Amino acid sequence: MKRTLKLKLVKAVKIKPSFPFDFNSTFYKPDHFTTGDNFWQTDIRWQTWNWQGRPLGIKFLNRGSVSQPVVEIKIYANYKISLNSLHSLLEEIKYSYNFNLNLKDFYQNFKNDKILGKIIKKWRGLRPGHPSSLYEYLIIGIVLQNASVRRSAQMFQALLQNYGTLLDFAGKQLWCFWKPGGLKNISEDELRLLKVGYRAKTIKKIDEQFVTGQINELDLRSQNRETQMSELLKLYGVGPATVWYILFDVFHHLDYFDHISPWEQKIYSKLFFNRDPENPIAVSKLLKYLERFGKYKQLAVHYVWEDLFWRRRTEKIPWLEKEIRQ
DNA sequence: CATCAGGGCCCTG
DNA sequence: CAGGGCCCTGAT
Known part of the structure; x- marks a missing residue:
């Protein structure tokens, strides 16, 4: 049994996203299966975050309203986090949850649409967003392949509980993702024991490709969609379905839609x-x-x-x- | 009990 | 470009 890492509050900041911003529908996506790396209740989201190779705990609190949004971000760690690192983390959080996305044009265009009209009114301020890094999302994408929800969740939890770290912060115990390259010393057979099946090979290869620097998330983020697609498709085990998810959840393309399972x-x-x-x-x-x-x-x-x-x-x-x- | 299809992708022919 | 095989699981 692994040790639980106890974290302490190291920083609390308040950030104002652009408005309208709806805290709950942005921070909680009821279609995502629960995995033990986050917890949501009205106006609060706990989220683990592997930042620059080290585990952090983050607690997001709703301190405003849809029209005057304020999000308090509390950061928990067991080490001294530098100001630089903290600053870039906040930028990453803003990116991940689309804090500065302008929804006005979208709402204007579709406020009278027969399906969307009611929905955008009801969910005004909902942002797309996902806390996972590209590496993390690739692992998630792989466990989603050719499996039903229950099995995907089972595989993911097994991975998290074997290679992740259990964090104790802000009254919750949640699992944090391991860092890219963290499976370097894990064999394919060992992965198979977690019942991920043939995905073991893919997971190993993805992990290796991050160690060798064959893929860099921030570089890719600055490329256009075609480049992102072709680079991702080069990864073993990544096909059109996985790429399609990543283009939206990781690279935030709001327009691209070419795949329906x-x-x-x-x-x-x-x-x-x-x-x-x-x-x-x-x-x-x-x-x-x-x-x-x-x-x-x-x-x-x-x-x-x-x-x-x-x-x-x-x-x-x-x-x-x-x-x-x- | 056995068989089968999955929230794909790779590889072969 | 079509189709078999891959791991495991729950459904039938």
Whole structure:
């Protein structure tokens, strides 16, 4: 059993995102499976963060409103974090959660859309966002491949609990991701014992490619989408589905939408065409339909999707339960 | 019990 | 460019 790392509060800052900004729908995405690296309750989000190779705990608190947003960020560590490092961490947080995204044009364009209209009103200030680094997201993407939600969550938790660090901060115990290259001394067979199956090979290779510097997140961030895609596709085990997730969640492309997996196809068929999910609309037709959202295709679907999963928390949506297969 | 399809991707032919 | 194989799991 690994030791728990106790962290102390080292810094608290208040940041004002651009408005409108909705704390809860930005910091909690009900469609993401829970993995023990974060915890949310109304107006508070706990999140572990491997920053520059070391584990940190972060507590986000809602200190404002949608129209006058203020987010307090409390940082917990077990070492002295330099001012420089702290500053760049805050910049990274702002980037990850799209604190400065301007939503006005999107809202203006679609306030009368028959599907989006109501949703953007209800979720005004919702930002897309994801706390994972590229490395972390690649690992997540790999455990998502060819597996149902329950199995993906199981694989991810096994990885986290074996190679991550359990942090104790702000009243929570949460697992923090290991750093890129952290699997250097772990064999493929050892990974297989965690029942990740053939993904063991992929996970090893991804980890190695970060050690050797074959891929650099910040460099890639400054490249255009085509370059990002082609670089990511070079990684062993990364194909169009994984790239599609990363382009949105890691590189924040709000417009790119070219991939629909079978289970998503069923859900979109119901959402956009009120079609029986068992008799779904063709992917090509769905993609054509999404053209109406132009440069906000991915953002628009994110809103519809989050709305659906937020509703799932309070209403019964039998057809959805059937498609999710927990 | 056995068989099978997954929230893909690689590799082969 | 089509299709088999891959790990494991829960559903049938």
